[in-house]
Amino acid sequence: MTNRDPEPVGPVAWVDGHASDGMLASYAAGTVETIEVWSVEAHLTGCGRCRSAVSAHVDAARLARNRSVLLSRAALGDGGRVRRLLCRCGLPDYLLDLVAATPSLRVSWLLSVVGVLAVVAGEAAAVRYHLIGGGYPVAAGYWPAGALAPFLLVGPLLVLAGVAAAFLPMFDPAYQLTVAAPFSSVKLLLVRTIAALTAALVPVVIGAFVVPGPGWLPVALLVPSLALCTFALAAATVVDARAAAVIAGTLWALPALLLAANHVPLRIVQPSAQLACAAVLLASAVVLYLRHDRFELGWMR
Amino acid sequence: MDEMTLNVSTAAVQVDGLSRRYGAIRALDEVDIKLDRGITGLLGPNGAGKTTLLSILATVNEPDSGRVSVLGLDPRDAAERLEIRRCLGYLPQELRYHRHFTVAGFLDYVAILKEIIDRRQRAEEVARVLAAVGLERRARTRIRALSGGMRQRLGIAQALLGQPQLLILDEPTAGLDPEQRLRFRELLSDLPGDPVIVLSTHQADDIAAICPTVVVLLQGRVRFAGTPAELAATARGRVWAADGRNPDAHLSWRGGDGRWRHIGDQPPAGAELVVPTVEDGYLLASHAAGAR
Secondary structure, eight states: OOOSOOOOOSOOOEETTEEOHHHHHHHHHTOSOHHHHHHHHHHHHHOHHHHHHHHTTSOHHHHHHHHHHHHHHHHHOOOHHHHHHHHHTTOOHHHHHHHHTOTHHHHHHHHHHHHHHHHHHHHHHHHHTTOOOOSOBOTTSSSBGGGGHHHHHHHHHHHHHHHHHHHOGGGOTTHHHHHHSOSOHHHHHHHHHHHHHHHHHHHHHHHHHHSSSOTTHHHHTHHHHHHHHHHHHHHTTTSOHHHHHHHHHHHHHHHHHHHHHTTOGGGGGSHHHHHHHHHHHHHHHHHHHHTGGGTTTOOOO | OOSSOOOOSSOSEEEEEEEEEETTEEEEEEEEEEEOSEEEEEEOOTTSSHHHHHHHHTTSSOOSEEEEEETTBOTTSHHHHHHHHHTEEEEOTTOOOOTTSBHHHHHHHHHHHTTOOOHHHHHHHHHHHHHHTTOGGGTTSBGGGSOHHHHHHHHHHHHHTTOOSEEEEESTTTTOOHHHHHHHHHHHHTOTTOOEEEEEESOHHHHHHHOSEEEEEETTEEEEEEOHHHHHHTTTTSEEEESSOOTTSSEEEEOTTSOEEEESSSOOTTOEEOOOOHHHHHHHHHHHHHHO
16 A cells, blocks of 8 residues: 555544544545555554554555556566576566567477487487497497487477477467567567577587587587578578478488488588588578568568 | 557548458458447458458458558558557457466566566556456466456457557457456447447347447448448338248248247238347348348
8 A cells, every 4th residue: 555656635633542534534545645654554554443444445446456456466476586687687578578478489498308309319229229330430439420410410400490489470379469569570580589599409409418429519500500590580581481491491401311321421510511501691691681671560471 | 659640530440442362262352441430340240251351450461452541551551550550459360379378477478569568567557458357366377277258358358458549359259158248348338548449240239239330241242331220220121020930031030039030021921020130130131142
């Protein structure tokens, strides 16, 4: 009851140690000074008679409104420590709420974790039972290079799939509301993409540490992953978003499979390939920048 | 709204020669409509083009041809489309939800999309619309735990966020029980600021109860536009009540009182002429369109 901006009124009365009716009415209307509010509230906590009397003066509609606001604030919560920390770092809180509310991020994360675990476990099993072989030995010398091929193929594709899950309309049940809303589609897309990229990259990079490849493998996966996602976004300004994701995936899968078939799977992440990926990343970023208005204020696709 | 003032001196919503096809299906065929502020009911069977028309007015669907003006703004222009969206509350016909959301969380998410950036203001707005649809006690409930009627009320609540000047509601009373429908009618009638409200429904009694204007859409074309009383009047002298069925009538059905109601050109034997309702007028228009 203290959340108000009281305007002082004339002297308020206390009668026989109780608040007068006029005082209680002023208190309920929010027109007594702050110091008097404290006095009244201190008194009300210990006096049943005055509590009963004040309820007759309370504006029921205002009370219901306040109660409703309290309920919804309690339901929304404060977002926890991470959110508070990120807010302190200067990130706008509505963007954090937007990221937290993006359901497809769970899909991105789950897809990536499950995918990486499946590939790594599959590779380990294949090596153990001598299903994979050939090629020259990797730096660690324990596993044949061929064992890396599935991870090199799937890792960046998982990141792409995670990002696609964040921007494809089919993963957004409330897509029609998103289209009909005035919030910048480009901003929404970028926020979701960055969040999904982070969520999907973490398991892939951890997986890259686990598989017995060269020490630089985790870093070497970053540029191709970023290039694929940026290419998919840029392509989505030209063709349907689903088709864009499929094209991007194919552009990675084909050379990865070809190199694996020739027993040189690591070439897909070696310097020449890194340069090619960096060029794709740069070109896609430019296209995305130039054509970003295709995402903005669009019709439903 | 700083630079672009709303032009409401003419019709609040004007549609001229609007057409939209989905492959071989013509959803809207040269539709012309002029709507003023207040509540307009769009009546028509499934597949009549109601949802397509509403989605075009809500700027999520693009027409093939024709001209649309909403609050004096042209949705073909990107900047004006943004202004329309800033004034818009939209309930799609089949609103799907992120099922893990809580009720308040979902509304908070939609409030952000509606550019209500301030967290405190959002909480107040969420509380306001929850109270308006009677879901304030469900603020912390997950959407997957809500009944169909509650989800529909949540859909209505999200459309009310930001006190829109233009409210487009596609089948808002679907799934609501009679008491909730009454409450919904009150809610719409009490909205402040005289917003433009366009709603579609199969329920002729909803139209009769709250809509000063009704548009009947059949097979993608406007077959009637006027007041509910005028729609009912189109069936004047053609609706009879009788104890038995009349095979010559255009339409016959048995009412709750056990008597048969007939719509036709000739009265059946022993029938008495009755005062037509909005539903009679709609059914007659529907029959006439089907006969064409």
